[in-house]
Amino acid sequence: xxxxxxxxxxxxxxxxxxxxxxxxxxxxxxxxxxxxxxxxxxxxxxxxxxxxxxxxxxxxxxxxxxxxxxxxxxxxxxxxxxxxxxxxxxxxxxxxxxxxxxxxxxxxxx
Amino acid sequence: xxxxxxxxxxxxxxxxxxxxxxxxxxxxxxxxxxxxxxxxxxxxxxxxxxxxxxxxxxxxxxxxxxxxxxxxxxxxxxxxxxxxxxxxxxxxxxxxxxxxxxxxxxxxxxxxxxxx
Numbered sequence: 001x002x003x004x005x006x007x008x009x010x011x012x013x014x015x016x017x018x019x020x021x022x023x024x025x026x027x028x029x030x031x032x033x034x035x036x037x038x039x040x041x042x043x044x045x046x047x048x049x050x051x052x053x054x055x056x057x058x059x060x061x062x063x064x065x066x067x068x069x070x071x072x073x074x075x076x077x078x079x080x081x082x083x084x085x086x087x088x089x090x091x092x093x094x095x096x097x098x099x100x101x102x103x104x105x106x107x108x109x110x
Numbered sequence: 111x112x113x114x115x116x117x118x119x120x121x122x123x124x125x126x127x128x129x130x131x132x133x134x135x136x137x138x139x140x141x142x143x144x145x146x147x148x149x150x151x152x153x154x155x156x157x158x159x160x161x162x163x164x165x166x167x168x169x170x171x172x173x174x175x176x177x178x179x180x181x182x183x184x185x186x187x188x189x190x191x192x193x194x195x196x197x198x199x200x201x202x203x204x205x206x207x208x209x210x211x212x213x214x215x216x217x218x219x220x221x222x223x224x225x226x
Contacts, residue, residue, distance in 0.1 A: 042220075043218060097168060100152040100153040
């Protein structure tokens with residue numbers, strides 16, 4: 001079983017739609033959680049950290065459920081520019097040893 | 111401020127050849143890491159370093175060596191390239207953005223390596 005699992009998609013949604021991605025992780029001792037965004041043939045970039053109480057950044061909301069060991073990302077009012085692959089990242093060992101999910105691909109269409 | 115730079119951008123090697131992928135950062139970050147990204151696998155950690163002179167193995171270290179003689183540089187060496195090492199390689203540097211293990215990683219643009 002992979003340490004971090006994501007639905008690979010692809011998710012194809014119209015502009016303005018709300019879309020949600022989930023990610024599960026296997027190490028219950030995991031300390032920190034992130035969502036990264038990766039555009040085609042580019043490097044990953046941090047989208048947002050995920051805090052225990054949940055956090056929001058504009059149209060993006062991240063939630064953490066430690067009991068069920070999953071993380072979610074909600075994107076509201078999708079834009080064409082949101083088309084990318086979204087990577088779930090977990091710091092499983094508290095020492096900068098990050099574990100990445102394989103990514104969920106999103107395409108937003110006009 | 112260049113951030114994280116990697117060279118070369120592309121490389122083709124024959125099986126058995128050796129080479130070094132270069133990575134440098136100018137942000138004075140303590141932590142640096144090397145990942146490989148393969149289709150359907152996500153990024154997998156090869157080696158990482160928590161400071162100059164200190165390195166450790168990640169998830170997939172076999173076939174790769176690293177050293178960290180300065181804060182800025184973290185080269186990755188392939189001693190004898192194999193087709194299974196065909197991949198996209200990303201270097202990253204990071205710093206703690208809060209208490210505990212909250213690290214934000216900055217990635218270089220990647221090196222696309224093909225081993226024939």
